[in-house]
Amino acid sequence: MDFIFVGFIEAFSLLLGGDDQTWSAVAATIKASSGSMVASLILGVPLGFTLGYFDFPAKRQARLLVDTALALPTVFIGLVVYAFISKRGPLGEMGLLFTLPGIAIGQTILALPVVIALSATAVESMDRHLRTLLISLGANRRQLLLSSLWEVRYGVLAAGLTAYGRVMTEVGISMMVGGNIKWHTRTITTAIALETGKGMFATGIALGLVLIAIAFGVNVCLSFLRKK
Amino acid sequence: MPPPTYRIENLVHRYNNQPVLAVDRLEIEPASIVGLVGPNGGGKSTLLKLMAFILRPTEGTILFNGAPAAPFDESVRFRVTLLTQDPYLMKRTVFNNIAYGLKVRGDQEDWTQAVHAALTMVGLDPNIFSRRQWNELSGGEAQRVALAARLVLKPRVLLLDEPTASVDAASSELIRAAALGARSEWGTTLAIASHDREWLYDVCDEVLHLFKGKPAGTGRSNMIFGPWIPEDNGRYAKLLGNGGRMTVSAPPNADATAFIDPAAIRILGKGETASSTDSVSVHGTITRLSLEKRRGDLFADVRVGPLTLVVRVVESHLAAMTLHRGWPVTIAYRPENIRWR
Numbered sequence: 001m002d003f004i005f006v007g008f009i010e011a012f013s014l015l016l017g018g019d020d021q022t023w024s025a026v027a028a029t030i031k032a033s034s035g036s037m038v039a040s041l042i043l044g045v046p047l048g049f050t051l052g053y054f055d056f057p058a059k060r061q062a063r064l065l066v067d068t069a070l071a072l073p074t075v076f077i078g079l080v081v082y083a084f085i086s087k088r089g090p091l092g093e094m095g096l097l098f099t100l101p102g103i104a105i106g107q108t109i110l111a112l113p114v115v116i117a118l119s120a121t122a123v124e125s126m127d128r129h130l131r132t133l134l135i136s137l138g139a140n141r142r143q144l145l146l147s148s149l150w151e152v153r154y155g156v157l158a159a160g161l162t163a164y165g166r167v168m169t170e171v172g173i174s175m176m177v178g179g180n181i182k183w184h185t186r187t188i189t190t191a192i193a194l195e196t197g198k199g200m201f202a203t204g205i206a207l208g209l210v211l212i213a214i215a216f217g218v219n220v221c222l223s224f225l226r227k228k
Numbered sequence: 229m230p231p232p233t234y235r236i237e238n239l240v241h242r243y244n245n246q247p248v249l250a251v252d253r254l255e256i257e258p259a260s261i262v263g264l265v266g267p268n269g270g271g272k273s274t275l276l277k278l279m280a281f282i283l284r285p286t287e288g289t290i291l292f293n294g295a296p297a298a299p300f301d302e303s304v305r306f307r308v309t310l311l312t313q314d315p316y317l318m319k320r321t322v323f324n325n326i327a328y329g330l331k332v333r334g335d336q337e338d339w340t341q342a343v344h345a346a347l348t349m350v351g352l353d354p355n356i357f358s359r360r361q362w363n364e365l366s367g368g369e370a371q372r373v374a375l376a377a378r379l380v381l382k383p384r385v386l387l388l389d390e391p392t393a394s395v396d397a398a399s400s401e402l403i404r405a406a407a408l409g410a411r412s413e414w415g416t417t418l419a420i421a422s423h424d425r426e427w428l429y430d431v432c433d434e435v436l437h438l439f440k441g442k443p444a445g446t447g448r449s450n451m452i453f454g455p456w457i458p459e460d461n462g463r464y465a466k467l468l469g470n471g472g473r474m475t476v477s478a479p480p481n482a483d484a485t486a487f488i489d490p491a492a493i494r495i496l497g498k499g500e501t502a503s504s505t506d507s508v509s510v511h512g513t514i515t516r517l518s519l520e521k522r523r524g525d526l527f528a529d530v531r532v533g534p535l536t537l538v539v540r541v542v543e544s545h546l547a548a549m550t551l552h553r554g555w556p557v558t559i560a561y562r563p564e565n566i567r568w569r
Contacts, residue, residue: 127316129312129314129316130316130318131282132277132280132282132310132312132316133312133316133317133318133374135280135281135282135299135300136280136282136309136310136311136378137309137328137329137332137377137378137381138305138306138309138329138332138333138381139332140300140305140332141300143332147318147328151318151319154319
């Protein structure tokens with residue numbers, strides 16, 4: 001049991017001492033996950049709103065597709081993205097393999113169904129009187145959509161947060177598409193997997209603590225926003 | 229002469245191909261107050277939503293100020309507003325809820341002054357309430373804030389769908405006063421759906437009955453629901469629970485609804501018996517006397533078992549008898565005068 005306790009002590013010294021390898025993995029994780037979250041929110045929120053708000057043919061089938069995509073294994077996404085961006089793939093010319101943008105593309109595919117499905121659920125649970133209220137107060141079509149979206153902002157925030165949690169903690173995409181290259185594409189999760197394999201628990205625990213700290217920080221921000 | 233505020237022609241509305249409302253013709257004059265009464269599911273809320281241009285009618289036309297109008301048209305935005313029974317507020321402060329309409333209108337005037345005036349109109353202190361969140365209000369306060377959000381727009385038409393159904397007596401009184409204040413202050417046309425018939429009869433220029441999605445007459449009317457039990461003499465009766473019965477001519481079916489005009493019922497004087505023309509009489513108690521606004525007719529509400537029947541009191545009878553609340557009376561009517569729906 002001592003090695004776990006010692007691991008925690010060493011973890012704090014690595015973090016507080018500014019260990020370059022540790023902070024490089026933290027930076028790579030934040031860059032890739034931020035890129036994927038921006039893309040998945042830009043694409044996912046309008047799609048989720050459309051899926052939850054409007055009635056259209058094949059809506060149930062679209063919902064089924066999105067719900068199924070929630071369970072996509074990260075290694076499968078990694079495999080597909082790898083196939084597309086490898087030299088032989090259709091996007092091979094773009095040189096995205098073993099880069100952070102490559103990881104971000106895979107993580108966007110991972111986060112998108114979460115954002116769409118949870119945003120759609122939030123919109124579906126919107127009070128049926130809201131539409132009547134907004135039109136009664138003179139909202140035009142654009143204002144109706146924007147105000148409806150604003151009313152479900154906490155649900156959309158929760159969707160983003162859930163997706164962020166999934167993106168931050170995935171290993172498969174980062175490992176397969178990023179290649180776990182030191183100083184370059186090594187993320188927190190791939191570093192934890194590697195260091196644990198090497199028996200370097202201190203680094204693994206240190207990086208795990210960073211992950212928890214990031215999750216805590218995001219929740220604090222969300223809580224602050226809810227009070228506003 | 230200005231066109232009517234509403235002219236509704238050959239209106240039919242369906243939900244999932246099921247007809248829920250059919251109005252052949254209805255006109256509502258500017259600055260008038262129109263009441264809508266009828267049982268739940270009668271089409272009142274649907275008619276108000278169509279008049280608010282929230283729904284588009286399946287068939288027919290609704291002319292607003294003489295011109296056809298549809299949801300989101302500039303001719304109706306900010307002019308027509310609907311207050312529903314449930315006081316739904318947006319997840320923001322009271323101030324922002326009320327100012328929303330001014331904001332979407334792009335109004336440049338001082339919002340604070342307008343919001344405070346609207347809150348005052350519904351009897352809420354602006355200094356206390358304007359900064360409160362939507363979830364820091366009681367049901368009655370929320371309904372008054374919802375009304376203030378409409379009043380701040382100074383609407384040409386204010387449609388109220390059972391605005392006092394779920395609030396306490398004090399809030400109810402303030403909501404009624406504020407709604408009528410809009411008419412007196414800005415000449416707002418009001419259409420009010422309510423189960424409180426007496427209030428509607430007191431304040432409305434016209435009261436329209438809606439039953440099973442169709443207009444079933446105007447003014448005071450008695451609506452008596454089945455079931456109707458066949459009797460030996462070929463007639464039918466509604467059992468009143470106290471051993472009494474209300475006899476009618478043959479209904480079209482056992483669950484049909486009977487309509488009888490208050491003028492077709494008369495109160496018998498002391499010692500008077502039902503004449504051959506009034507073949508049916510029942511005993512009841514006067515619960516209310518009221519004066520009709522437009523024609524000055526006097527009406528008595530007579531409690532007969534679980535029913536309350538409205539009876540028009542003719543002047544000759546009034547002189548011959550004394551009528552008070554709680555007074556036992558006998559009323560008589562001819563079953564042939566009953567209309568069926």
